[in-house]
Amino acid sequence: MVINFVYTACSSLCPLTTARLARIADRLGDRLGRDVFFYSISVDPERDFPEALKSFSSAFHDGPGWKFLTGKPEDMAKIYYALGNRSRELSGHMNDLILGNAGSGEWSRNSIFSEEDTLLLEINALDHSADPTPAQSVSGSDFLPIPETGEHLFGKLCAPCHTIGVGPRVGPDLLDVSGRRSAEWLAAFIKKPSDFHMRHDPMAEELAQDFPNVRMPDLRLGDADVADLIIYVDSVSRRVNGIVASADAGAGEAAHHETHNHQN
Ligand code: HEC
Structure with missing residues (x-):
């Protein structure tokens, strides 16, 4: 089993960790x-x-095998304590994942920010019905010194909720977002979306209507990271548009009246 802690009013990490789990x-x-x-x-x-x-x-997810749990505060307090969440403040709750096999009594913790492959390896290592995992077991986060480029940041912090040219996920598709929004709006929104929701920014309100169940979290990014992310989204958008344009040109020669729905 994999256990984590969340709360729905959380405007920072919980939506991101939940999206990564998804x-x-x-x-x-x-x-x-x-x-x-x-x-x-x-x-x-x-x-x-x-x-x-x-x-x-x-x-985030629709399907069996994932339960969101709540209960009487006094009962929950015992569960938090037993699982090692000792924080008394909501926002200070434990963000680690607890991995366990209740049958064999093996338990471990992992950072939700580990690479997905690492987490899958850890899960497989505890699931004795799974195919034998490779001998090397990696644990903890940041075991690989990967530079924090726009692409890497996007993969870690944004891709759990956004795609670029594949369609909406937990949040909107970001294809050509620089064409839809001013550079200023975009950078400021990525940096602190909660400000926009708080002051009822019309564009943020519209987005919130389209994605009613979760708000984009404040990820506490620096200006340089935000700039790198926008460069990355723009460059993938250009690549996707290039592929679509050349596919359309090719298809146009073969069959004139085919229409394409790039959403699917
Ligand atoms: C937990 C899910 C989640 C994560 C993680 C997340 N977003 Fe979002 N994002 C959303 C949602 C939901 C919206 C719709 C607006 C809202 O609800 O705040 C959104 C809106 C946006 C928008 C506005 C899109 C538009 O059409 O104007 C941009 C830009 C954006 N996100 C960029 C990012 C970037 C860059 C990252 C990574 C640093 C990121 N988001 C991480 C959920 C997420």
Whole structure:
């Protein structure tokens, strides 16, 4: 099983960690719900009633094997303590994943920011019904010194919720977003989206209507990182548009009246 802590009013890490878990869930496929189970435990039982957790979870994943749990505050307090979440502040809750095999009594922790492959290896190592995993087991985060380029940052912090040219995921598709928004708006929004929601920015309100169950989190990025990310999104957009344009040109010669729906 994989356990993490969340709360639905969280405007920073929980939506990101949940989206990362959703990608792992996708990669586990039908093993989730059969061999592997996810439990996301609310640290805000006073406000996170089942309905709130249900709509939050629906933004990320639909399918068996992943439960979002809440309960009476006094019961939950015992669970937090037993699982090692000792923070008394909501935003200071534990962000690590707890991985365990209750049958064999093996437990470990992992950073939700480990590479996805690392997390899958760790999960497989505890799932004795899985194919034997490669001998080397890697643990902890940052075991590979990968430079924090726009591409790497995007993969880690944005790709769990956004694609570029594939369609909406947890958040909108970012293809050509620089064409839709001013450079200023874009950089400021990526840096602190909560400001835009707080002051009811019309574009942010419109986006929030399209994606009602989760808000884009504040990821505390520096200006240089934001600039790198925008350069990366622009360059992938150009590449995607180039591919689409040349495919259309090719298709145009072969069949004049075919229409293409690039969303699918
Ligand atoms: C947990 C999911 C999540 C993560 C992680 C996330 N976003 Fe978002 N993003 C959203 C949602 C949802 C919206 C829609 C607006 C809102 O609800 O705040 C959005 C909106 C946006 C927009 C506005 C799009 C438009 O059409 O104007 C941009 C740009 C954006 N995100 C960039 C990023 C970048 C860059 C990262 C990584 C640093 C990132 N987001 C990480 C969920 C996420």
